[in-house]
Amino acid sequence: MAPGASIQNVINASPEGARIGLSAGTYRISSPISPKRGQKLLALGGAGTAVIKGSKVVTGWVKDGSNARWYKNGLLPAAYSDAGQCEVNSGTEANPCQKREQVYRNGAAMNRVMQLGNLRANGFFQDYQNNRTWLGTDPANATMEIARTPHAINSSAQGVTLSGLTFSNFAAPSQKGAVLVGGSDWIVEGCLFKRNNGIGLQLANAHRAVVRNNTMVENGQLGMGHYASNSTIVENNSITNNNTAGYWGADWEAGGFKATSSNGVTFRGNTVLNNRGTGVWFDINNINVNILGNTINNNYADGIRYEISYKALISDNKLAGNGYGMATGGGRGSDYSLYAVAAINVNSSPDVEIRQNVVGKNQNGIAAQMRNRGSGTYGAWDLHNLYVHHNDVTLATGARTGEGVQGLGTLSPVSPTTYYTAKNNRFDFNTYRMDATSAKRFSWNKSYMTFASLQTAGQERNGRVVPAA
Secondary structure, X not given: OOOOOOHHHHHHHOOOOOEEEEOOEEEEOOOOEOOOOOOEEEEOOOOOOEEEEOEEEOOOOEEOOOOOOEEEEOOOOOOOOOOOOEOOOOOOOOOHHHOOOOEEEOOEEOEEOOXXXXXXXXXXXXXXXXXXXXXXXXXXXXXXXXXXXXXXXEEOOOOOEEEOEEEEOOOOOOOOEEEEEOOOOOEEEOOEEEOOOOEEEEEEOOOOOEEEOOEEEOOOOEEEEEEXXXXXXXXXXEEEOOOOOOEOOOOOOOEEEEEEOOEOOEEEOOEEEOOOOEEEEEEOOOEOEEEEOOEEEOOOOOOEEEEOOOOEEEEOOEEEOOOHHHHHOOOOOOOOOOOOOOOEEEEOOOOXXXXXXXXXXXXXXXXXXXXXXXXXXXXXXXXXXXXXXXXXXXXXXXXXXXXXXXXXXXXXXXXOOOHHHHOOOEEEOOEEEEOOOOOOOEEEOOEEEOHHHHHHOOOOOOOEEEEOO
């Protein structure tokens, strides 16, 4: 198939299980593609050569008198409201993340403002009531594009393969993917998901999917989302620099990867870097999760957050530089406490094992907390049978690690002072590298203490503290 041909027409004319090759070039689509069962969509020229775009090229801009601004009518949908909590949610620039129609100049995203009076060079403003888009930079001699199509693929067919394709410039809504997979047994490999609003790739009821060797970069909300999809493998992907639209980085589904209500996910060998939010987040009713051998660095909030879910193994990961956005970013919910942000943060989840991870300098080390969050599909969301062992943890200056009680409410007959021990939560055999080995950098039952006091409390009987290199 050559650029300019209708991908959907070729799909419709091909049988189930057909191999459909896309030649090198750009394919602009105005509605989502829906493959048939077992079809394979492949880039014939190799990974990245076939580019599927949800943006349209825009010419005919009009200069606004003597003002240094230009406009074009007729590019926008009717005014709408969208979900999503934004980093900026008050004042004249409130809620920019809720708008989808991103403008690109020579392939680079321009900066959205929410008031015409705030328009500056390399910025754009969209007046949805009057269907007018404004630019703060002369569009002459530049390729101008605007994202308009919400999804590249939206399909519940089974057994589809996507290989080597690029998906970019889609106007996906909040919590939705530019590529939205709703069928079982998909393979998504060697693809690039770049500069899409919302989520780059989303699995929803997509059991037994394999997602490998892809790149998810500079997407508006998340690199990848994962909902109600069981027995999936997500491996060897690069998930970097996501949440460009400015969703709330502390606590609203923004960052690298997020999974909800899924059983048997294996997330391994991935590189998760520089996302403005949590790097890897499993939240609500996940169970039998394996988070293995990933490199997770320099994310705004937690490196790994495991929240109100169930049995998981977190092993052999390398984490460094996570959580510093919470302390220095100045955004909503900024906080550098142990229970707000850590390299690995377990919140109200039973049967979690954390072992053999190399935790470098992060805002905090390994955090475990109990809050009164209620119950889910597999029982109460509480912290019991946690085992943290054989990890190598470097505590940056001021960083802390350990457990504490927050918001227990009524959990009779277990009191806050005995909660963690009574629930079989254990830290042992870990090595801690610290600048001040006698500092109170450990937490147990909501009290900060020295390592010696932690051992007296019954934890880390075989652990050790050594000076940081």
